[in-house]
Amino acid sequence: MxxxxxxxxxxxxxxxxxxxxxxxxxxxxxxxxxELQSEISPDSRPTLATPVSYQAAYAMARLHYPHADISLRLPENSRDSIQARVRSKGQPDITLWLDPVSGRILQQQDSNAQGWGWLHELxxxxxxxxxxxxxxxxxxxxxxxxxxxxxxxxxxxxxxxxxxxxxxxxxxxxxxxxxxxxxxxxxxxxxxxxxxxxxxxxxxxxxxxxxAKQGKPGKHATIQPTGQRLPLDVLIQLVRTRLPEGRITGINISARSDKPVEIRLKMPGEMHPNGSTLVQADPYQGKQLRIEKTETSNPWRRVSSWALVLHDGxxxxxxxxxxxxxxxxxxxxxxxxxxxxxxxxxxxxxxxxxxxxxxxxxxx
Missing domain, CATH: 1.20.120 (Four Helix Bundle (Hemerythrin (Met), subunit A))
Structure with a gap:
C-alpha cells in the first residue's frame, strides 16, 4: 500500500x-x-489643513469615464492616493490612482494587464x-x-x-x-x-x-433621480454619523442614475479586510435605504472571510x-x-x- x-x-x-x-x-x-507596491506621487499627499475630497476623486473619474461603473477604494491612511476601479461593459477594467484632495489622476493602467493586477489574476x-x-x-x-x-x-x-x-x-x-x-x-x-x-x-x-432563502445578496433599490446628486462627502458623513464605529473602505457608484450609492464599511469584529457591511444611500435625498451586515446575515460569508484572512495572512x-x-x-x-x-x-x-x-x- x-x-x-x-x-x-x-x-x-x-x-x-x-x-x-x-x-x-x-x-x-x-x-x-x-509594502512592495511603489508609492504614487508622495508629494501630492494632503497636509493637515487640506481636507480629503472623495467627491473630487469621483468627479475626475466620471469626467473621463461617463458611462462606467466606478468603485472607489479608500485607503486606511487618508493621505494616500484613492484607487478607483472603472468597469465599462465590453471593456477591460481600468484602475486609476487619484489625488485625495484635487482628484487629479496620478496614474492609470489596465487593471489586469500588468503589475500587481496581472500578478493577482495569475x-x-x-x-x-x-x-x-x-x-x-x-x-x-x-x-x-x-x-x-x-x-x-x-x-x-x-x-x-x-x-x-x-x-x-x-x-x-x-x-x-x-x-x-x-x-x-x-x-x-x-x-x-x-x-x-x-x-x-x-x-x-x-x-x-x-x-435557498438565506444568504442571498440584497437587491439594489431603485430610486427616483430628482435634482442634483449630493456630493459623496455628504453621503459619507451621513453614514459615519449613523455608524461611527465603522471604517469606510469603499464606495460603489453605478453609471445608472436610478441606482443608489453603495458604501462599504469594516465594523468591529468583522473578519474581512475590507469589511462586510454594506449601506445603500439615495444620492439625491441623502436617505439611507438599507444596511446589510453580511457576516451576520449570511453564515457562509463568515466562512469565506475566515478563509480570506487565513490565506492572505x-x-x-x-x-x-x-x-x-x-x-x-x-x-x-x-x-x-x-x-x-x-x-x-x-x-x-x-x-x-x-x-x-x-x-x-x-x-x-
Missing amino acids: KRFIILLHRYLGLGAALLAITLGISGSLLVFRA HARLLLPEGKIWVGCAGVLITLVLLSGIIHWWPKNWSKAWRVRRDKGVAILVSDLHRTAGAAMLLLLLLSTLSGLVLAFNQPLRDWLTP SFAGTAQRVATALTGLLLMLLGGSGVYQWLARRRKQAAVRTAGVAAGIAGP
Missing part, C-alpha cells in the same frame, strides 16, 4: 509542480503587496476566463500531494525522521530537505491550500451550503504574513525540488542501463 502512496505522491507531485511553483511565488509576493485565475475553477482543481491536486507526502515521510525509526545527509551528494541532500521541510511545514501548507480551495470554489460551495499581523509568505516560497521549492528528484532518478536509471549494456558487450 505504501508503495502505491509513494508512486501517487511522485506522479501527482510531478503534475502539480508547475502549478505549485506559480501559485507559491505569486502568493508570497501578494502577501506584501502593500494567482487567482491563472490568467484564464474560468481560471478560478482551475486554481481550485490545482488546490485539490496539491492537497493530495501533501497528504500522500506525509504518509511517504512517516518513519519507522523516529531517530531518523529529521535526518538531513550532507555527505551523500546533491540528490540525497535535496531529497532529505524536501521530505523534512514538507513534514515540518505540513500544517501551514494545508492551511494555505485549504483556505485557497474555499476561495476558489466560493460560489459553488456557497450555493451548496446556504439554504491578514489575521494575526506581521508574524502571520511572514509565515504565509514563507509557506508560499516553500510550496515553490517543494515543486522545484520534486522535479529535480524525478530528473535525478531518471538520470540514475539511464546510467544503470548504460552500464548494464556496456557490461554485456564487454562480457564473454
